[in-house]
Amino acid sequence: MTDQRVSADGGMEISFGFRNVGAGEKQPLVNDVFHKVAKRYDIMNDVMSAGLHRAWKDAMIAALNPPRREGYRTLDVAGGTGDIAFRIIEASDRKAHSTVLDINGSMLAVGAERAEKKKLSANLTFVEANAEELPFEANSFDAYTIAFGIRNVPRIDVALKEAHRVLKRGGRLLVLEFSEVEMPLLDRFYDAWSFNAIPKFGKLITGDEAPYQYLVESIRKFPNQKDFAAMIVEAGFSRVSFTNYTGGIAALHSGWKI
Template identity: 50%
Template structure:
């Protein structure tokens, strides 16, 4: 088993090494800063493709009407809104996020769309979920795992709260596969993205961190192995857009 960030004493915050105990606070400051402009910036950063990735992520997950779903790092509610159509009026979704600002934006947005029944909002840490064992049929986390200090602990918690036969799904930025595209992607990430952050969100530093955090996130095969180590069976992944993002899947048996 790999050594946890807390055992090492330090972890990464973007390209910086910081005390592990400080990362949660630093990440919290980033997302409190960007919460109000988060969707706008996602559109600008990805040219709107993040919406296609999210629709694919939800459209291919294992979920039925009446299921109970936990959407971690639920942010502004995009995944929860898509899931609501899948679980129907008989099902329920818990939208969990460690950041109160993001959670508030998500709740307001979904309420304004008339999505109220069957939705719960819980401020929680993915490393120590406040739910009993075997509580959910599906657990999702989209663009949130890379910001967790102890990813192994979060994956173990996702496994714990799943029912037997349940599925966990991770949508996250990953490792670009085409060598010719890597310099273009790096230019966009480190030159264009911070400028967009400064121009539209008056916050270049947070978007610099987001670009750096993508490079520090475990690539496809490493994350697949981490999910297996956390207890998941039949682990696998599918690259989208040449590996810019990947959808990882695991099951509890």
């Protein structure tokens, strides 16, 4: 497959999978995708990653290492179903408070329902808002996390600058995202799995393969590890680094507001 990734200079704001759309058109299209898949989203994460997303998310929380003290505040963006926020709260012995922000009300509804079942609602706030325009004061959070969501944000550079704004001094950014496979042979297997199997499983599980065709294509458009790290630096973060998981199928990016 020819490389279709955008560079650090931009391009994701008009990219809906492999199709370019007009300015302002991407967000409604992405919203429609997640309204369709909300109730089965976590199941499809299992399908798309062969279950590995669970280990990657656990590694993300281990890297964050939330303290077991009251007053630690995190913002989990594009985290509607609560998967990351729940992990953070449990890792802090239920001391941390996490604000879950998502632009998609269907995803947030799933997260709120799950939080009730897990008896975690007291540690959570659910907010429907845009990652490009966070409704919070500057220097509000100790950590900003986003897992498998940043590539769905049209203006990634704006979202990263907003992340920097709302973090406290000494606060940390952690971004987990599908990335560029750097292991020979694995890349061919991964492409075959992604384009041949994932949309078909999507149709089987949710009744619609189109959202999963978009998700597969969006992974191939997202900047590679080095280009995305450069975007994080450009947004003002320091000590920027990334760690590849499973040969680069996913990568965890880290930055600090100093």
